[in-house]
Amino acid sequence: MLAFVQVLTSGIAIGCVYGLVALSFVLVYKATATVSFMQGDLLMLGAFAALGLHSWAGWPLAVAAVGAVVVVALLGAALERVALRRALGRPHLVAVLLTFGLGMMMRGGVASVPAAAQDMHRLPFAADTVALGPLVLAVSHLWVVAATLLLSALLAAFFRYTRTGLALRACSEDARSAALMGVPVAHMHTLAWSLGAALAAMAGLLLAPVTFVHLNMGFIALKAFPAAVLGGLTSLPGALVAGIFLGVAEALAGLALPEGAKDVVPYLLLMLALLLFPHGLGGGRGTRGRA
Amino acid sequence: MNPGADEPAAVRHGVTCTRIAVAGLLTAALAVALLGVDYAFGKATLVATYAIAGLGVVVVVGQAGQIALGQAAMVALGAYTQAVLVGYGLSALLALPLATAAGALGGTLASLPARRLGGLYFGMSTLAFALIVEEGLVRWESVTHGAAGMAVGAFTVAGWRADSSLAQALFSATLLGLALFACTRLCASRHGRAWRAVRDDEAAAAACGIDPDAARMQAFVVGGALSGLAGGLYAHWIGFISPEQFGLAFSFELLMLAFIGGARRLAGALWGALVIVAIPQVIALLRDALPGDWARAAGLELLLFGAVIVAVVLLRPAGLASGEEAHARRPQA
Numbered sequence: 333m334l335a336f337v338q339v340l341t342s343g344i345a346i347g348c349v350y351g352l353v354a355l356s357f358v359l360v361y362k363a364t365a366t367v368s369f370m371q372g373d374l375l376m377l378g379a380f381a382a383l384g385l386h387s388w389a390g391w392p393l394a395v396a397a398v399g400a401v402v403v404v405a406l407l408g409a410a411l412e413r414v415a416l417r418r419a420l421g422r423p424h425l426v427a428v429l430l431t432f433g434l435g436m437m438m439r440g441g442v443a444s445v446p447a448a449a450q451d452m453h454r455l456p457f458a459a460d461t462v463a464l465g466p467l468v469l470a471v472s473h474l475w476v477v478a479a480t481l482l483l484s485a486l487l488a489a490f491f492r493y494t495r496t497g498l499a500l501r502a503c504s505e506d507a508r509s510a511a512l513m514g515v516p517v518a519h520m521h522t523l524a525w526s527l528g529a530a531l532a533a534m535a536g537l538l539l540a541p542v543t544f545v546h547l548n549m550g551f552i553a554l555k556a557f558p559a560a561v562l563g564g565l566t567s568l569p570g571a572l573v574a575g576i577f578l579g580v581a582e583a584l585a586g587l588a589l590p591e592g593a594k595d596v597v598p599y600l601l602l603m604l605a606l607l608l609f610p611h612g613l614g615g616g617r618g619t620r621g622r623a
Numbered sequence: 624m625n626p627g628a629d630e631p632a633a634v635r636h637g638v639t640c641t642r643i644a645v646a647g648l649l650t651a652a653l654a655v656a657l658l659g660v661d662y663a664f665g666k667a668t669l670v671a672t673y674a675i676a677g678l679g680v681v682v683v684v685g686q687a688g689q690i691a692l693g694q695a696a697m698v699a700l701g702a703y704t705q706a707v708l709v710g711y712g713l714s715a716l717l718a719l720p721l722a723t724a725a726g727a728l729g730g731t732l733a734s735l736p737a738r739r740l741g742g743l744y745f746g747m748s749t750l751a752f753a754l755i756v757e758e759g760l761v762r763w764e765s766v767t768h769g770a771a772g773m774a775v776g777a778f779t780v781a782g783w784r785a786d787s788s789l790a791q792a793l794f795s796a797t798l799l800g801l802a803l804f805a806c807t808r809l810c811a812s813r814h815g816r817a818w819r820a821v822r823d824d825e826a827a828a829a830a831c832g833i834d835p836d837a838a839r840m841q842a843f844v845v846g847g848a849l850s851g852l853a854g855g856l857y858a859h860w861i862g863f864i865s866p867e868q869f870g871l872a873f874s875f876e877l878l879m880l881a882f883i884g885g886a887r888r889l890a891g892a893l894w895g896a897l898v899i900v901a902i903p904q905v906i907a908l909l910r911d912a913l914p915g916d917w918a919r920a921a922g923l924e925l926l927l928f929g930a931v932i933v934a935v936v937l938l939r940p941a942g943l944a945s946g947e948e949a950h951a952r953r954p955q956a
Binding site for chain 2: 367415418419423424425426428429430432433434435436437438439440441442443444445554557558561565591592595596598599600602603604606607610
């Protein structure tokens with residue numbers, strides 16, 4: 333029983349990371365109708381940026397973390413201005429290849445720094461465990477869950493109460509009408525990419541104490557695709573919930589199924605879900621035409 | 624760029640064929656002169672094999688207008704079917720159709736979940752399928768030898784072994800020619816017209832009595848079969864296969880191939896394959912040209928490959944790949 337609860341909490345924690353990355357993917361997809369294959373690389377870059385600012389530049393960890401998120405957000409905005417803008421309104425293939433190439437460049441760039449490429453690094457926070465009676469929980473997992481809750485609350489508030497958030501939503505719903513209402517659509521696209529990049533970087537920071545910082549930590553973002561699809565591809569809360577669901581399903585599969593099955597469970601669930609619930613588990617009907 | 628739709632198909636076909644033949648001969652002559660005979664034939668084999676695999680992507684992306692993010696899985700299924708069957712003593716020539724069938728089966732399974740949704744959902748389901756296949760190949764050790772990979776003997780037919788690079792190049796070029804011919808016929812047929820109709824306007828196609836779901840599935844089956852065939856050849860030419868060769872990177876290489884070649888034309892697969900096989904060579908040259916420390920950096924190849932992809936997509940964004948008329952441009956402020 334105890335093992336079950338422990339596996340469950342670690343599943344929820346890793347699911348929160350899937351959910352955050354899926355959230356960043358859906359945010360970009362909804363606002364610009366472009367598919368981003370570089371969220372995982374942005375995640376990795378965020379973790380490395382924090383590591384670099386903390387270990388080499390000597391900034392305090394909290395400042396370095398904020399700095400890293402800002403740097404990655406600016407990078408997202410800059411990439412949108414320079415390159416990603418060209419994929420607007422083109423077939424998915426263009427955006428897929430473009431973001432994949434940019435992601436490769438980021439991975440290659442980090443790997444070219446000898447100190448970064450060598451091995452696993454750790455960000456010195458949340459390495460302890462807490463004991464709640466007989467239950468021992470990793471502080472890093474609690475951090476992830478708490479930060480995800482906080483971030484989603486902030487995002488919800490941003491989208492509901494701020495003028496910019498409303499404009500971004502309008503632009504996602506119907507770019508033409510939004511433009512006619514005076515929403516600067518091009519700026520909103522930049523903002524969406526930059527928010528998406530920032531979210532991915534935050535996911536990277538949260539993942540850092542769980543899996544350490546290494547070059548291939550971005551591959552975790554592949555699990556965000558099933559999460560995004562399960563959530564209906566255009567629903568932000570759906571993506572987050574589906575991410576947590578997948579994390580838990582994966583953790584339980586690791587407990588019950590033979591070695592190796594754990595890693596394919598999200599993809600099997602994705603294919604099953606498409607087969608049985610073509611509009612996403614929580615998605616409404618009739619979204620197909622707009623998506 | 625795009626041959627006029629009004630031109631008679633036979634004329635267009637003839638012109639394309641001549642152009643391909645001339646350019647192919649020129650490239651071949653240049654390659655032999657520059658690189659030496661054996662090396663050139665080795666690369667020609669690789670180009671032809673990649674072109675067959677890429678033809679599968681061209682059918683799915685260019686003809687049917689869908690997206691396939693896991694085509695490497697079909698190549699892997701073909702390669703492993705071939706390797707395992709030949710390992711059990713089946714003749715390579717008999718195993719090849721079965722490898723093709725394995726690829727077709729993979730195409731069916733990968734596209735089945737998204738058949739009613741189309742578009743990006745095909746990308747997601749093929750991606751998921753490819754990741755499942757990769758993991759399956761690693762775990763099913765009794766048959767695939769897991770991550771350690773397995774060795775494959777030379778292609779042997781009735782005592783004749785294709786172990787010289789000339790024989791391999793000729794055999795793959797012949798198969799590529801057959802595959803191109805079959806695809807040209809198929810694309811000119813009722814099925815091919817149905818694919819293009821679905822690509823250009825799904826609702827109009829459905830109104831004309833075409834079943835869009837069935838047409839899209841067919842494209843994935845044909846695409847999977849072609850990639851499976853290429854996999855069967857690839858296993859023999861490389862002589863050693865392991866699951867990691869058929870990862871996400873290979874799927875994206877095949878997408879790039881279709882994109883560079885121009886997915887609208889079947890012959891684009893050949894051009895794309897030429898470029899994709901040449902890119903690592905160019906990167907090696909670039910690497911040598913860079914000064915000291917830079918050239919040894921571990922991530923340099925990745926960085927340059929990514930830069931090539933980005934440059935190609937940005938510099939040649941139009942006139943490529945899938946139907947642009949099919950996706951109305953989003954308004955921009």
